[in-house]
Amino acid sequence: MQKRLATDIFSEWAVIGKDEGMEKGHLNSVNEMLSIVDSSLKSGFSAIDVGCGNGWVCRKLSNDERCRKVVGIDGSKEMIEKAKSIDSNMEYYHALLPEWKPDEKFDFVHSMEFLYYLEKPLEMLKEFYNFWIRPEGILIAGIDFYLENEDSHSWPERLNVHMTKLSIDDWKKGMLDAGFKDVEIHQVATKEDFIGTLVIFGKK
Numbered sequence: 778m779q780k781r782l783a784t785d786i787f788s789e790w791a792v793i794g795k796d797e798g799m800e801k802g803h804l805n806s807v808n809e810m811l812s813i814v815d816s817s818l819k820s821g822f823s824a825i826d827v828g829c830g831n832g833w834v835c836r837k838l839s840n841d842e843r844c845r846k847v848v849g850i851d852g853s854k855e856m857i858e859k860a861k862s863i864d865s866n867m868e869y870y871h872a873l874l875p876e877w878k879p880d881e882k883f884d885f886v887h888s889m890e891f892l893y894y895l896e897k898p899l900e901m902l903k904e905f906y907n908f909w910i911r912p913e914g915i916l917i918a919g920i921d922f923y924l925e926n927e928d929s930h931s932w933p934e935r936l937n938v939h940m941t942k943l944s945i946d947d948w949k950k951g952m953l954d955a956g957f958k959d960v961e962i963h964q965v966a967t968k969e970d971f972i973g974t975l976v977i978f979g980k981k
């Protein structure tokens with residue numbers, strides 16, 4: 778059976794309200810990710826959330842008084858429509874990655890549970906470095922589908938969608954190869970039955 782596009786699946790999720798469960802499921806990991814970057818965010822920072830879903834992380838960032846501008850981008854039309862329906866003043870783009878590039882660079886690129894849907898996620902790290910992030914800017918990304926998280930290995934078959942499975946070392950090497958410095962690898966929101974969200978962080 779031909780694989781489905783991730784964006785089609787998430788469009789269906791937006792229509793049936795499953796984006797809200799996803800938001801709850803990702804909240805602890807994103808909170809930990811935001812505390813990792815907190816001391817790197819200066820007053821007046823700009824941010825973009827890549828694979829923003831219904832825009833909940835954009836709304837969260839916009840509540841940070843240091844945040845001057847926040848933008849969300851997602852390849853699912855329904856997710857973007859939902860995000861705009863919740864807050865029509867926020868800036869959202871409906872676009873497919875890796876082809877799309879922003880018109881400007883950002884101080885902070887954030888992404889939760891998006892990268893592994895790409896065929897070549899490590900190439901996307903290079904795109905981020907070269908075209909998305911300002912000098913001295915930062916990237917943080919959360920990843921639940923990875924080699925060391927064996928419980929995640931059944932997901933591509935279950936959803937009939939492409940996911941690129943990489944190890945923690947692959948991701949770390951990918952960050953360094955893309956040019957990032959001060960690279961950090963974390964596993965956050967770990968529980969008895971969860972090895973944790975893999976978090977990759979780096980500065981330009």
Ligand SMILES: C[S@@+](CC[C@H](N)C(=O)[O-])C[C@H]1O[C@@H](n2cnc3c(N)ncnc32)[C@H](O)[C@@H]1O
Nearest residue numbers: 783784787828830851852853873874889890894
């Ligand atoms: C697992 S969801 C995570 C959404 C959000 N970050 C959150 O934590 O709730 C992955 C998101 O990535 C988007 N996505 C997947 N592949 C994409 C692509 N090639 N281009 C743009 N967006 C994509 C999907 O539409 C979906 O909204």
